[in-house]
Structures are given as C-alpha cells and as structure tokens.
Amino acid sequence: MRRPPDFARWWTLSPVTVWMIVLFLLPLILVLAVSFMSRNIFGGIEYTFSLDNYIRYFDPLYLKILWVSCQLAFLTTVFCLLIGYPFAYIIARSPAKYRNVLLLFVIVPFWTNSLIRTYAWIILLRTEGVINTILLHIGIIDKPLTMLYNDTAVLIGLVYTMLPFMILPLYASIEKLDKALLEAASDLGARPRQTFWKVTLPLTAPGIMAGTLLVFIPALGLFFIPDLMGGSKAILIGNLIKNQFLTARDWPFGSAISIILMALTLLFIAVYVKISKDKAGKDLM
Amino acid sequence: MRLSFGRKFGVFYASLVYLFLYLPISILILYSFNRSKLNAVWTGFTTDWYVRLFHNDSILEAAKTSLTVAVITTIGATMIGTLAAVGMYRYHFRGKIALEGLVFLPIVIPEIVMGISMLALFSQLKVSLGIMTLLAAHITFSVPFVMVVVRARLAGFDKNIEEAAMDLGAKPWTTFLKVTLPVIAPGVIAGALLTFTLSIDDVVISFFVAGPGSTTLPLKIYSMVKFGVTPEINALSTLMLLATLLIVLFAERLQQKEK
Numbered sequence: 232m233r234r235p236p237d238f239a240r241w242w243t244l245s246p247v248t249v250w251m252i253v254l255f256l257l258p259l260i261l262v263l264a265v266s267f268m269s270r271n272i273f274g275g276i277e278y279t280f281s282l283d284n285y286i287r288y289f290d291p292l293y294l295k296i297l298w299v300s301c302q303l304a305f306l307t308t309v310f311c312l313l314i315g316y317p318f319a320y321i322i323a324r325s326p327a328k329y330r331n332v333l334l335l336f337v338i339v340p341f342w343t344n345s346l347i348r349t350y351a352w353i354i355l356l357r358t359e360g361v362i363n364t365i366l367l368h369i370g371i372i373d374k375p376l377t378m379l380y381n382d383t384a385v386l387i388g389l390v391y392t393m394l395p396f397m398i399l400p401l402y403a404s405i406e407k408l409d410k411a412l413l414e415a416a417s418d419l420g421a422r423p424r425q426t427f428w429k430v431t432l433p434l435t436a437p438g439i440m441a442g443t444l445l446v447f448i449p450a451l452g453l454f455f456i457p458d459l460m461g462g463s464k465a466i467l468i469g470n471l472i473k474n475q476f477l478t479a480r481d482w483p484f485g486s487a488i489s490i491i492l493m494a495l496t497l498l499f500i501a502v503y504v505k506i507s508k509d510k511a512g513k514d515l516m
Numbered sequence: 517m518r519l520s521f522g523r524k525f526g527v528f529y530a531s532l533v534y535l536f537l538y539l540p541i542s543i544l545i546l547y548s549f550n551r552s553k554l555n556a557v558w559t560g561f562t563t564d565w566y567v568r569l570f571h572n573d574s575i576l577e578a579a580k581t582s583l584t585v586a587v588i589t590t591i592g593a594t595m596i597g598t599l600a601a602v603g604m605y606r607y608h609f610r611g612k613i614a615l616e617g618l619v620f621l622p623i624v625i626p627e628i629v630m631g632i633s634m635l636a637l638f639s640q641l642k643v644s645l646g647i648m649t650l651l652a653a654h655i656t657f658s659v660p661f662v663m664v665v666v667r668a669r670l671a672g673f674d675k676n677i678e679e680a681a682m683d684l685g686a687k688p689w690t691t692f693l694k695v696t697l698p699v700i701a702p703g704v705i706a707g708a709l710l711t712f713t714l715s716i717d718d719v720v721i722s723f724f725v726a727g728p729g730s731t732t733l734p735l736k737i738y739s740m741v742k743f744g745v746t747p748e749i750n751a752l753s754t755l756m757l758l759a760t761l762l763i764v765l766f767a768e769r770l771q772q773k774e775k
Contacts, residue, residue, distance in 0.1 A: 239688035243603025258633035351540035452626035
C-alpha cells in the first residue's frame, strides 16, 4: 500500500485548522480572558486580573435570571416533548410510502427563518392581531385579549421555533424501534400502557435525550424571542449577555455570563454523553 | 375497531400538529396581500406591499448584503469543509481527536456565545464590523455542518478506489478531483445548500458581527418588527420563505435522484 505524500494531508486539513483556531478557538479564549478583567469608566476593558465578575454573578438578581431562563428552557423542552412524542410516533408508524413526505413537512418550517416564525406569532397574538379580530367579530369577546408581551407568549414562540428539533431525533429513534419487541410484550400479557412504559419509552430514550439537548441549549440563547414577544421584565440569560455587550458596555461581565452559559451547556452535553455511554454499555451486556 | 379508532385519532392528532406548524406561516403569507395597514381586518387584495418592497432602498441594500454574504460563505465554507472531511476520512494523525473537537464544538455551543466571542476578537484586532466580519463569522459556523454532511457521504466510500488511482500514478490532487469528488458530489452540494440557507437565515451571530452599513435581511426584519408590525414585513418574510422553500425542494430533489 502506498501512502499519499504528506503535502496532501497538509492542504486538506490546514485550512480548517487555521480557520477554526483563529476564528473560533481564539475568540473563546479571548472571552475567557476578558471575563477575568474589569470594566473601566469609559466602558473599555481594564487589564487586571480579578474574579469580581463571577462573584458579581452570584447576586440574587442575576441568579434569578439564570433560574428563570432554565425554567423557561425546561418548559419549552417539556412542551416540545409532550407535543412531539405522539406526533413522531404517529409518523414513524404511518405507512412507509407516506413517511418521507410527512417528515419533509415537519422540516420545511424548520428551514425557514426563526425570526419570521416569531413574527408570524406576533401577527396572530397582538392586540390588533388576527385572533383578537376574529374573536371580536364573532362576538365571543367584547374587548381585545392581551396575549402578547408576557411569559406565555415567549413560551409559545420558543416551543414553535424548537419543535422540529425535538421531532426529528424522536422520529429517528422510534422508527428504529423493533415492532417485534412490542408484539412480544403484548403476547406475554403486557397491557398497552405497560408496554409503553417498560419497552417503548426506554428504547426510545436516546431520541428523547438528543431532542432535549437540541431544544434546551438553543432555548437558553434565543434572545430575540423574549425581546420581541416578552414583556419588559422578560429578561433571560441570552438578553442579559446581549445587553452587557451592546447596551451596558460591560464586556468583562458579559464575558463572564457567557462563560457560565457555556459551562452549563458543556455540563449538559457531558451528562448526555455519560448517560448514552452507560446505556450503550448496558445494551452490550 | 380499536385499531381503526387509533388510526383516526392518529390522523387527527397529526393534523393538529401540522396546523400548529403551518397556521402562523399561512396567515403571515395571507396578510401580505391585505390592503389594511393598521389591523388584521381583511379589507381587500393588494400586491402593493410587494411593490413598495422593491422601492425601499434599505431593504434592497440588505438583500444585496445577505445574498453576497451567503454566496461567498457557501463557496468558502464548502471548500474548507469538504477538504477537511476528506482529510479527516483519509488520514490518521496525532491530534486528530483534538481537531475533531475543535471542528464540532461550534455546533453545540450556544450561538450567542459564538457571536459575542467573535465580536470581542474583531474589536480587539480593531477590525471594523462589516461584510468581511459577517463573512468570517458565517464561514466559521457553516464549516462544521458541511463537514458533517460530506462525512456522511464519505462513510460509504471505498478507500481502495483512491489507492488504486494513486497506484496507477494519479497525483493526490488529480485523485481528489477525478475520483473522490465525483463520488461525494451529492454530499458537497447538499452541504453547500445547507450553508446557503444557514447563512441567509442567521440572526443571532450576524446580530453581533454586522456593522451599521452591512445589515442583512433577517437583521432588517428584526429592526422593522421592533418598530412595529407592517404588511411590508409580511411581504418580505413571504419572499424569504419562498426562497428557502425552493432551495430545500431543490436539495430534496437532488437526494431523491441519488436514491
């Protein structure tokens, strides 16, 4: 076997290496470094080492923002799962010739701009919006309902934007599920409900975990949905980071929050990898 | 009987979810043809909003920026990503796992962190924000996706063919162009189309790295929505939806043919 000369390796892999080091790794290291510095009076960066930004984050005000963000991201994930699981199941169990088309119709809205999808809900929910106009016209209500600019609106926006990310991995794992196992369970006398909890759910757990990861992490950072659909007090961690960089011009603090958000994300991924590895280990036994 | 009830319920439930997915978008499109500017009462059909769109200089400017960035990003990211996927597939070397981590980390870390980190870099290097910074950022977040797609295509590729070509005297570059590239072409095209849509739809990262003179279409929509809801935004959104849809259908067609 002849080895290709080394320069081939050089031209295939060096562009990506250089590019990602300069424009991905270096910026992250920079943010990490800046997070240990402090803001000077002009909104610039004071090059002295301190842990102040991280200590400052443990102020109840900021911890609450983190807590509320996680809560909202969690609720988004739960709703996506509750809506998405039966739906993915139905598609995965539909006649094979329809499956691809049905799936394509889930992916199409996911390909469209998330900002446009958010805007679509604003048109529906606002005071002069479509829902209010119809309800007023029919006479069900006599003054418009306030449906926009609150936490529920943000939740609707997030669920709508993230739902396809949940459905796709769920579909992938449910479709792989061996039907014979379900039949075996029911032949052995398991009721449908038992079969679901003891067979279907554990076997599709990887899909649930992948979907959870794909929904939870972006839901923490999508600042424009709370910005456009939330009330004035709907500040989430994504908005907090954005404001520190663009409005308050406190980059060191904004960097520290970013590092916290990233650490949290990597923690979730580590847990995910650990669980799926343990599961793979068990399956082998 | 039970089964048929289950089936019926299944169809009903699935229809509800599809309704949830499509109703908002359909209404958005419908109201781009509504004469009334102020509220949701239907006052008659018009294409005025589309006409106005094409007379709005700032929107046309944003469209130009978006298209320029998307086209150059597609070319750049597809080239870097394809070469990298081939290299990763062909060679084993020290630090391969580290490189893999470096390349796939951008997919999992929050977009907002990527956005602000690049903003921090550009500001430290005193690079003024504009088309160049947008390009740099878009290529960075697209390369990993191209790699994933091309890699999936390479998974079924027989390495022996490449070796046979080289044994017969083909240079690595010739081997790549004449042997490898034709085989992975559908993956490369799929990766390019994915990059194009990612670039043209990006909001979060562009928000931080675009300069005052380089607003992209999504950023333009963002600022328009902040000022208030107008049918002009509906018209613009409809056109963007249509463009994305066409690209996706095209990509789907391509993959169907492959099968």
